[in-house]
Amino acid sequence: DGGITQSPKYLFRKEGQNVTLSCEQNLNHDAMYWYRQDPGQGLRLIYYSQIVNDFQKGDIAEGYSVSREKKESFPLTVTSAQKNPTAFYLCASSIRENQPQHFGDGTRLSIL
């Protein structure tokens, strides 16, 4: 079955450490997105990519970085500059912009 795979499901970060969240899709979608979810705040867009080797900042990009070297993959790095990284991170993809987005099952990041 086609879908989006996020790994790991749970991740712990030490102070000053960078961590990378994986997102892979086999839906042949052009667009991919990263969201951060905090209780009571809905989802906020971190980064998005409409084509390979191109990506744009979303509403809360500070302290995060991404790459899009392959159509199927859109990893997110949470850097040490992100001072409050504890959250649920969701990756999504869509066939193109403005079409319905399909979501992975998320990665929950916590600070040790």
Add this chain to the structure above:
Amino acid sequence: AQSVTQLDSQVPVFEEAPVELRCNYSSSVSVYLFWYVQYPNQGLQLLLKYLSGSTLVKGINGFEAEFNKSQTSFHLRKPSVHISDTAEYFCAVSGGMTTDSWGKLQFGAGTQVVVTP
């Protein structure tokens, strides 16, 4: 810029009773509208979408929503809920081609539906 307001943070409802989740948006141009459902510790699943055409949209699991352009609303309804409908529901809007929100979804804060026997 566009925004989405979900008017209720939590909606308690008895099993087999109807439920309505309210969503209002602000945008000066035409938009695309979506409702998603999220079960605990999972991603979001698309319930239904409005892109164009009929203002009454039917989705999965017996849900439907009505797009009201004059009131800038997109309320979600289900005539008879089940225990399994207990989840969080998100309304989302995506801007039209003439906005700087092209391709980006703006989410509401979510409505937690709790169905009790």
